[in-house]
Amino acid sequence: MAGSMGQDSLGQETLDLVDRWWRAANYLSLGQIYLRSNPLLREPLAADHTKSRLLGHWGTTPGLNFVYAHLNRVIRRDQQEMLFVAGPGHGGPAVVANAWLEGTYSEIYGQVGPDEAGMAELFRQFSYPGGIPSHAAPETPGSISEGGELGYALAHAYGSVFDNPQLITAVVIGDGEAETGPLAASWHSHNFLDPAADGAVLPILHLNGYKIANPTILARMPQEQLEQLLRGYGHEPYFVTVEDPDNTEQAHRDFAAALNNCLAGIRAIQGSRRARAEGVGGNADDGGTAAGAPGSGAAPHWPMIVLRSPKGWTGPRIVDGLQVEGTWRSHQVPLAEVRTNGAHLKQLEEWLKSYRPEELFDADGRLRPDVATNAPTGNLRMSATPHANGGLLRTPLRLPAYAAHAVDIAAPGTERISPMITLGSWIRDVISLNMENFRLFGPDETASNRLQAVYEVTDKVWQYRIDDVDEHLARSGRVLEVLSEHLCQGWLEGYLLSGRHGVFSCYEAFIHIVDSMFNQHAKWLKVHRKLPWRQPVASLNYLLSSHVWQQDHNGFSHQDPGFIDHAVNKKAEVIRVYLPPDVNTLLSVMEHCLASTDYVNIVVSGKQPSPTWLGPADAANHCRRGLGIWEFAGSEVPGEDPDVVLACAGDVPTVETVAAAELLKWGIPGLKVRVVNVVDLMRLQDVSEHPHGLPASDFDGIFTPDKPIIFAYHGYPSLIHRLAYRRTNQDGLHVRGYKEEGTTTTPFDMAMLNGIDRFQLAIDAIDRVPGLAEKHSLLRQDLQDRRIQARAHTRTHGEDPEEIRKWTLMAQKESG
Amino acid sequence: MAGSMGQDSLGQETLDLVDRWWRAANYLSLGQIYLRSNPLLREPLAADHTKSRLLGHWGTTPGLNFVYAHLNRVIRRDQQEMLFVAGPGHGGPAVVANAWLEGTYSEIYGQVGPDEAGMAELFRQFSYPGGIPSHAAPETPGSISEGGELGYALAHAYGSVFDNPQLITAVVIGDGEAETGPLAASWHSHNFLDPAADGAVLPILHLNGYKIANPTILARMPQEQLEQLLRGYGHEPYFVTVEDPDNTEQAHRDFAAALNNCLAGIRAIQGSRRARAEGVGGNADDGGTAAGAPGSGAAPHWPMIVLRSPKGWTGPRIVDGLQVEGTWRSHQVPLAEVRTNGAHLKQLEEWLKSYRPEELFDADGRLRPDVATNAPTGNLRMSATPHANGGLLRTPLRLPAYAAHAVDIAAPGTERISPMITLGSWIRDVISLNMENFRLFGPDETASNRLQAVYEVTDKVWQYRIDDVDEHLARSGRVLEVLSEHLCQGWLEGYLLSGRHGVFSCYEAFIHIVDSMFNQHAKWLKVHRKLPWRQPVASLNYLLSSHVWQQDHNGFSHQDPGFIDHAVNKKAEVIRVYLPPDVNTLLSVMEHCLASTDYVNIVVSGKQPSPTWLGPADAANHCRRGLGIWEFAGSEVPGEDPDVVLACAGDVPTVETVAAAELLKWGIPGLKVRVVNVVDLMRLQDVSEHPHGLPASDFDGIFTPDKPIIFAYHGYPSLIHRLAYRRTNQDGLHVRGYKEEGTTTTPFDMAMLNGIDRFQLAIDAIDRVPGLAEKHSLLRQDLQDRRIQARAHTRTHGEDPEEIRKWTLMAQKESG
Ligand SMILES: Cc1ncc(C[n+]2csc(CCOP(=O)(O)OP(=O)(O)O)c2C)c(N)n1
Ligand SMILES: Cc1ncc(C[n+]2csc(CCOP(=O)(O)OP(=O)(O)O)c2C)c(N)n1
Ligand SMILES: [Mg+2]
Numbered sequence A, B: 001m002a003g004s005m006g007q008d009s010l011g012q013e014t015l016d017l018v019d020r021w022w023r024a025a026n027y028l029s030l031g032q033i034y035l036r037s038n039p040l041l042r043e044p045l046a047a048d049h050t051k052s053r054l055l056g057h058w059g060t061t062p063g064l065n066f067v068y069a070h071l072n073r074v075i076r077r078d079q080q081e082m083l084f085v086a087g088p089g090h091g092g093p094a095v096v097a098n099a100w101l102e103g104t105y106s107e108i109y110g111q112v113g114p115d116e117a118g119m120a121e122l123f124r125q126f127s128y129p130g131g132i133p134s135h136a137a138p139e140t141p142g143s144i145s146e147g148g149e150l151g152y153a154l155a156h157a158y159g160s161v162f163d164n165p166q167l168i169t170a171v172v173i174g175d176g177e178a179e180t181g182p183l184a185a186s187w188h189s190h191n192f193l194d195p196a197a198d199g200a201v202l203p204i205l206h207l208n209g210y211k212i213a214n215p216t217i218l219a220r221m222p223q224e225q226l227e228q229l230l231r232g233y234g235h236e237p238y239f240v241t242v243e244d245p246d247n248t249e250q251a252h253r254d255f256a257a258a259l260n261n262c263l264a265g266i267r268a269i270q271g272s273r274r275a276r277a278e279g280v281g282g283n284a285d286d287g288g289t290a291a292g293a294p295g296s297g298a299a300p301h302w303p304m305i306v307l308r309s310p311k312g313w314t315g316p317r318i319v320d321g322l323q324v325e326g327t328w329r330s331h332q333v334p335l336a337e338v339r340t341n342g343a344h345l346k347q348l349e350e351w352l353k354s355y356r357p358e359e360l361f362d363a364d365g366r367l368r369p370d371v372a373t374n375a376p377t378g379n380l381r382m383s384a385t386p387h388a389n390g391g392l393l394r395t396p397l398r399l400p401a402y403a404a405h406a407v408d409i410a411a412p413g414t415e416r417i418s419p420m421i422t423l424g425s426w427i428r429d430v431i432s433l434n435m436e437n438f439r440l441f442g443p444d445e446t447a448s449n450r451l452q453a454v455y456e457v458t459d460k461v462w463q464y465r466i467d468d469v470d471e472h473l474a475r476s477g478r479v480l481e482v483l484s485e486h487l488c489q490g491w492l493e494g495y496l497l498s499g500r501h502g503v504f505s506c507y508e509a510f511i512h513i514v515d516s517m518f519n520q521h522a523k524w525l526k527v528h529r530k531l532p533w534r535q536p537v538a539s540l541n542y543l544l545s546s547h548v549w550q551q552d553h554n555g556f557s558h559q560d561p562g563f564i565d566h567a568v569n570k571k572a573e574v575i576r577v578y579l580p581p582d583v584n585t586l587l588s589v590m591e592h593c594l595a596s597t598d599y600v601n602i603v604v605s606g607k608q609p610s611p612t613w614l615g616p617a618d619a620a621n622h623c624r625r626g627l628g629i630w631e632f633a634g635s636e637v638p639g640e641d642p643d644v645v646l647a648c649a650g651d652v653p654t655v656e657t658v659a660a661a662e663l664l665k666w667g668i669p670g671l672k673v674r675v676v677n678v679v680d681l682m683r684l685q686d687v688s689e690h691p692h693g694l695p696a697s698d699f700d701g702i703f704t705p706d707k708p709i710i711f712a713y714h715g716y717p718s719l720i721h722r723l724a725y726r727r728t729n730q731d732g733l734h735v736r737g738y739k740e741e742g743t744t745t746t747p748f749d750m751a752m753l754n755g756i757d758r759f760q761l762a763i764d765a766i767d768r769v770p771g772l773a774e775k776h777s778l779l780r781q782d783l784q785d786r787r788i789q790a791r792a793h794t795r796t797h798g799e800d801p802e803e804i805r806k807w808t809l810m811a812q813k814e815s816g
């Protein structure tokens, strides 16, 4: 039947089919919210057929179902690959209902079969203890976006279509959701979309007029203003307005026409750009100099739909004398008292029957074959698309050997190099080898973070005007830069969940902007990992630079190492944190991260030139172990207990620790100092708490069960205590780290302000190793004086003393 | 001279004055970035007159100075109160320069006098160790917005004008900044602004074309599209385009004209709305039904300015053969090598001289009197406005006695009530008593969080169409609801820093959305508190409800108690965390918070009916202590050591703990159980770490030095370990809390999933009190069975067993 339809058939029969699908989905959605038995209403509805707790969101649901039913029509017609993103993910009943109608649900979850028993289970399990969540969660086939925390739908949608030229992602945006910052920023995403090589996003702004308890801004602004706004966003809006909720026929006709127009519009844009990209119709790079009209060479105005329909459409119009359909009162459960209020129960029964289930399901509770024909087949079903189960499509990155980039060293700590510059050259090669499934995302900081080598092989995407003076901007490229951490994160999430790879490079302090998005992604991964039908996706890799200790042009507001603390609250199996101390360890860590799946990897590295401690082979070993004793830096005697352990994690703390060990070595000959560097922070936890955790015996061996440990840490000190909690020697652990002291000052002054400088660390050792304080009071005093001098030097000269700035392990040794 | 100017004088003389001010500000900005001596160029510029580290951002600075100079003209002309918000706060040199020119800087900071020595110090201190930050920080007179983390300027600006009818806040928005989510959402803020009772915001979108390393979206989209976008936001844009950077005269004329138009436009809107509000010109509440034209009754289109000017305007055009002025290359320090490259040094000298300092400063380095006349006087100076030092204007809230709302109880834990509903009635009374300086902010959740009693005395502000079906919407009101946590936070910050009071009520999980904004505010407060000239502002109060343990309609994505963890990384002197266990303690805590200053208070409370434990007087004492032993819940014998301490913090954990104590009491007669409830979480820290910390001896007395402590905590368990770190009995501390387990399920199932349920806590006690495990194996088994039964009940009935749902302390006792 599908095959027999003409290209633009909006015949009665087709729309009637769409309508039946819609009614079926609405019926199933309602059943999920209310019913725990009697799914087909074989008996008169009784109170105890209903659930004791009525949990879910009806208001958004009929709109989602309406859109879904219509999308199916065009998918079938055009054999178009589509992905569905439900911005208002609280409309979980809708996405689940459609997945069941398409058969996917029963294929994945055998206990929820395509018949009456399955329908009963479908209803029972929803928002039910031991059942499924109320939102478009990982458990939901076809979903890449939970929509629990609102605002990320449009960014996710864009992420899914980058490098997917054949895909159109339809995204329903709630009018409430549209008020959020991340969503508001997302409208500009098409400036980063290459019509030739990427797919398309079809935004469907769902103006159902309300959010939880209020009207929405976009629904209430004058129509003319809304039109200006959407055009201002660079869209060509098609409006579908449901004037009369009962005239669903008109609504179907209008929406189908709008959808046809949008698909035609998308193909027109793609067609002309793709032709030009192939050199058929002119210069692919002529866009954007003239005003906005499509075809004039300006960035295209992508079509979109505005659906104005009543919230809770087809639900009860009036309940207890108050208007419900078309108001915020339909947001959750319009009839709240069906168990105790006979009138409510009656109204629910009428409401269920209004969908005429007997026309939709057969005697066995199966979807009638005629209605079923509205579903596309196989992977074209949006609930079954592999783009929403990206692990199915993911191919591992081809990773260049990093040996070619690694830095050979004559001796540890004698040369300075910017780890990020070198990493940039390796990432450049990663890009060269993976031009279609790897991207670098950043809030205008890729060069600031010193990764500029990537521009030797690729560009930053930009569709608006490109001027002569611009560098590395082009219509297509592997780098996406926008001044929105939310967009970087949202795009990357969509890109990963649809099967690709990427890195988000960001200032360390400002990654907190996406704390909450990170939460949602980490939660997603936790659940996703347990679902056998979901295949592993590439890890989300954060590369945090311009970190707390190196804020040249900036100050206190840019100093915050707390993202790590935030992240470790999430499930241990998902979180990995790396603090490579130098360039070679950074390379090794990044290679590991880019090859991994289903994690969130956090890598923190400074961009300023800093000492290289380990040659390539040692670095690889060090990273494999995750931590290690640095013999070259310490002064212990093999076979004997050390007197003190100086431990460190993070590049700047490592420099200070090695320098402190050197101060102690020369100042207190015979003192046995052990230096331990930690790359993989999770090694500090016990193996029972984290898969990377170090067994107790290893930990005791390295950190000793009873000697003082002076630990210089990159971030807030409490995290080290937390991780090393209940280690044998936790009482011996003394941690230095960032304590919210600082401003615009020199790097060494920052270290001093927070007490992680070499002098303080050496003093700490003197104070904590029994017996030293008395014997080495003079040294202690000297260290204090040098500290004071170092500070005074910054005040006079505006920079750190040369002995600090240019310090290397060798130089110091010679002068020592 | 100011007095003699006509209303719209744009005469040559006036604009020349503005130009001289601009040049002076540019000169001083440049001096701050580059010079450490020779401020007036008395000698030929030499390398060692310049700073060794050149730190700061030039690119945005001339634009900020340009705007500031022009604003001064109209302030003087109209004696208009204005506040200046620099979105690109990295233009710190500009705001500092203007404050110095206005004399404010020298008034506040005596060492930076208004003469040559002062100028030298002004230059030296900038971005210098021991000096001042590079941004518009708390140290900067006239600033309420650091602008270090970009995106909050416009929200801050709106916050400052609510309930300030006489104020206009001019806010410069960077075109890069405009790409951020929070900024993009902020454009709609005027829908929440009452032209009659609030002041006005004048946005000045600064299209200097670039951010750090890229062009900006708004600068590159076609002009026509930009116009649509800004009109779509509800603004009437006035464009000022600097075609020829050398023709500054034209630029001045154009900007002055635009500014005149904007001020006239603002006054027209305010005039008509205020007249109507006073009943002069019609119905104040007729807005918004017709289309957007001003005066037609629709929401007004507020004027704004778009300033298209070259980034780094007036700076070096070409450096080393590359274009700098008008490109991203001018973002930071255009001439980077003045110390080592003679050509750079020469170019810097020419650049400095291009401002003709001799026309601007006299022989003593003082601003020439004629130039100085461009400054307004006294508090009209934007650098001196009390609106930017809100503590000067703050009047304490009039707080109603909460006794009238407190709940009397017959016995502890016998009645259930929703604490939030009762709190709502108290907040209603707070509102009634403070109709002009208190607001409630929320992301569409005020009613969902059960504070609906406030609508008995006030409404939610809304300027677009209001329909008959709407409830509690009006043109003015005390409640601001928008689906953007960023806006709630940004508005509230602006409102507080300009001297008023407020509460932000939010779902607990989603407050992470503003983690980073919270960071910036907490950092602001830390610095602000140390500045003697800044007066205390009201605390920022978070009221977090719909918390992790009570997610009826929602699931995993809505379960996150980690905001507390995030907050405690900030300076202890700023952070307060309260977990009131019941209604009376909630009232007491909120009263305390609303009376406090310079803190961030975090209050977490459930909205579901829950037991009341303490009568009003006991609750007040409990809160004053911050924690306490609950004799009624335990079974200890005065004068004897308890066998075990059951501690709790948070409402749900408290219920489970009291119930667990009861289980133990009946199950193991003679067992001495102490129950401790913690309201003020910071009490757990040592007094050396937090001002609220409990002295060691008190802690040891309450928690015992050696008995097992079973601590049921609202959030992630590690926080309790962290806070109680190094307490004598920390090894005896066993914490239960949220461990990222959960989904859409019943409340008690959530407790069980995370192991904080009563049965588990009782089992924990049995396992940890020496000797119990053997003797009470049967009880232990029985508790396990009851746990399994409770879970099974949820699976069968979809809700918790009645004995759990309806549990009260009394009922249990009788049946026990
Ligand atoms: C960031 C965020 N803040 C608050 C909420 C609470 N919330 C759940 S649904 C909803 C209203 C959504 O309105 P809209 O986007 O219009 O969806 P619809 O009307 O289709 O239900 C709100 C505020 C949320 N889910 N996410
Ligand atoms: C949220 C955030 N992300 C990134 C940065 C880093 N950053 C500092 S300045 C800047 C560019 C700002 O551009 P724009 O707003 O146009 O200001 P202007 O051009 O006037 O300097 C960026 C990205 C930041 N400060 N804040
Ligand atoms: Mg809506």
Ligand SMILES: [Mg+2]
Pocket (backbone or CB within 6 Å): B174, B175, B176, B206, B207, B208, B209, B210, B211, B216, B311
């Ligand atoms: Mg800019």
